Amino acid sequence: MARMYYDADANLDLLADKTVAIIGYGSQGHAHALNLKDSGINVVVGLYPGSKSAPKAKDEGLTVHPVDKAAEIADLIMILLPDEVQKTVYKNEIEPHLKEGKILAFAHGFNIHFGQVVPPPEVDVIMVAPKGPGHLVRRTYQEGQGVPCLFAVYQDASGQARDRAMAYAKGIGGTRGGILQTTFREETETDLFGEQVVLCGGLSELIKSGFETLVEAGYQPELAYFECLHEVKLIVDLVVEGGLANMRDSISNTAEYGDYTRGPRIITDETRSEMRKILKEIQTGQFAREFVLENQSGKPGFTAMRRQEAEHPIEEVGKDLRAMFSWLKKK
Ligand code: NAD
Ligand code: MG
Ligand code: MG
Ligand code: MG
Ligand code: MG
Ligand code: MG
Numbered sequence: 001m002a003r004m005y006y007d008a009d010a011n012l013d014l015l016a017d018k019t020v021a022i023i024g025y026g027s028q029g030h031a032h033a034l035n036l037k038d039s040g041i042n043v044v045v046g047l048y049p050g051s052k053s054a055p056k057a058k059d060e061g062l063t064v065h066p067v068d069k070a071a072e073i074a075d076l077i078m079i080l081l082p083d084e085v086q087k088t089v090y091k092n093e094i095e096p097h098l099k100e101g102k103i104l105a106f107a108h109g110f111n112i113h114f115g116q117v118v119p120p121p122e123v124d125v126i127m128v129a130p131k132g133p134g135h136l137v138r139r140t141y142q143e144g145q146g147v148p149c150l151f152a153v154y155q156d157a158s159g160q161a162r163d164r165a166m167a168y169a170k171g172i173g174g175t176r177g178g179i180l181q182t183t184f185r186e187e188t189e190t191d192l193f194g195e196q197v198v199l200c201g202g203l204s205e206l207i208k209s210g211f212e213t214l215v216e217a218g219y220q221p222e223l224a225y226f227e228c229l230h231e232v233k234l235i236v237d238l239v240v241e242g243g244l245a246n247m248r249d250s251i252s253n254t255a256e257y258g259d260y261t262r263g264p265r266i267i268t269d270e271t272r273s274e275m276r277k278i279l280k281e282i283q284t285g286q287f288a289r290e291f292v293l294e295n296q297s298g299k300p301g302f303t304a305m306r307r308q309e310a311e312h313p314i315e316e317v318g319k320d321l322r323a324m325f326s327w328l329k330k331k
Helices: 027-038 053-059 067-073 083-097 134-142 161-171 184-199 201-216 221-250 253-266 269-283 286-296 300-310 313-322
Strands: 019-023 042-047 063-066 076-079 103-106 124-130 149-155 179-181
Touching: 019 027, 019 067, 027 042, 027 053, 027 134, 027 161, 042 053, 042 067, 053 063, 063 067, 067 083, 076 083, 076 161, 083 286, 103 161, 124 134, 124 161, 124 184, 149 161, 149 184, 161 179, 184 201, 184 269, 201 221, 201 313, 221 313, 269 286, 286 300
Parallel strands: 019 042, 019 076, 042 063, 076 103, 103 124, 149 179
Antiparallel strands: 124 149
16 A cells, blocks of 8 residues: 555654745635644745735735745745646746745646646755645644645755655645655646546536436426435545445445446446546646647637536526525535
8 A cells, every 4th residue: 555644754844944935825725824824834825916815814814925025035835826827927926036945836736747837957846735625624724634635746956855745744734634645747647537537527427417317307307406416425425434335335225236237337338438538638738738728718618618517407406406405505
């Protein structure tokens, strides 16, 4: 089994005399900044002038600077901007301040691995990628626990890059859960594959197709919603807690038998071969090129798909039904 590292394996003192700049204050940014501050690290936040996040960060007791000022005064610069804007912000506001001895950090390998950001050789380049959304990174830290992280070194100019990455992971609470070493390439390719094939792409299509099949056959959309979307969470919780066996233990024997006999008819050889094609597109950079070009041209396809998907009947039914679940958090 791959080696996991915990609190005792990492030395937070390596960041004691350093200033950390968190660039961006979104999902990951707010969690990293607040956790590091609570771990006793000197943190500043870098945002563009007029950012809506600036008052939020200040209210939490953080110092906010424009991105280029934050990059100038910091020793460690963690870029937590959307992947598609990192290149431009890096070029204009961060790169000019990358003096020898500094550390450039990421929470996802996309821009380094696909050559969108090319750092100078005299800085350390590291990654600390929590395997969970930012609000969980923050909440678990406050509860004395932590979200497991991946860490990696792309460039080790100081000879300390690996220890520094582990120290950062400790500062955000990652070593409480356990951290695992990877490479920028492995993290980038598996992350993209997971979100495209299973977590986001695969799951969304599975939910929609099941819903559409029931509604087309004349069943009430409300029931189709319950069966194909709402109950996903109940099943996934069981799977995450104890694996597939734990879920199968909890469901009826009828459901378990249907699982074994019908599941393989949904994910067919054709589906598996498409999965391998999608993986190839990731490995060859074809997906990255497509995403970069889409963003460069102002996201016409992305915007259209976003609108179209938001208008799917399952979203309409969902709005009304979710009002019935008083325990679901209001957003
Ligand atoms: P996000 O969209 O939640 O937040 C991005 C932040 O950047 C926001 O504060 C936004 O205002 C700011 N921003 C946007 N454009 C800017 C600009 N031009 N100049 C300055 N600031 C700007 O992003 P996120 O989901 O936290 O993702 C950040 C990084 O973390 C990405 O590399 C992502 O792949 C990675 N990551 C995200 C998750 C997750 O669950 N969200 C998990 C692991 C890793
Ligand atoms: Mg989003
Ligand atoms: Mg991911
Ligand atoms: Mg991702
Ligand atoms: Mg059922
Ligand atoms: Mg059972």
